[in-house]
Amino acid sequence: MxxxxxxxxxxxxxxxxxxxxxxxxxxxxxxxxxxxxxRDKDELLTHVMRDMILELSRRSHQLGDSPDRLHRTLVEWFQHAAEHPELYHLMLGRSGMRAFSIQLRKLLEQLMNLDMGRPSVSARFQGVPIPIVNRFLASAYMGVLEWWLDRRALHPPEDMARWLGTLTAMMNNRR
Structure with missing residues (x-):
């Protein structure tokens, strides 16, 4: 409550x-x-943010190794952000709570590690270690989320997830 x-x-x-x-x-x-x-409202907020990250993580793990796991997780992420923009601004903004921003980025990196860790995919990055690729993409995704929130959810979550997937696929196919 x-x-x-x-x-x-x-x-x-x-x-x-x-x-x-x-x-x-x-x-x-x-x-x-x-x-x-x-103890105070900050501690309650900390619990809310932790629960949100755990819920997103749980939902993505329930999808297993399905091919659209990342896409579906991103849709849920954008939908949740649209429902709770103030929470995300607090977590990701300039005066954000860095610990939760880091946890959210790590969750994204874990999701991408499953996709990028395959030899056929990792070969496309010409020797760049996969953890660096994952950090790059997760940071980009979070930057796009901030942009989207700043524009008051200008585009639907489904579109945002699809466009991020398109950009990721373009990166994967680039030589």
Missing amino acids: LRDALLGLMRERSFDSISVQDITERAQLNRSTFYLHY
């Missing part, structure tokens, strides 16, 4: 303007209940 209350409030206004009292009122709980679980 506290998580939902925080996310609902973040859709309406900035995180800095939200108080613990606002969160507990929205959740219809006492402040003492909040403090039984969290």
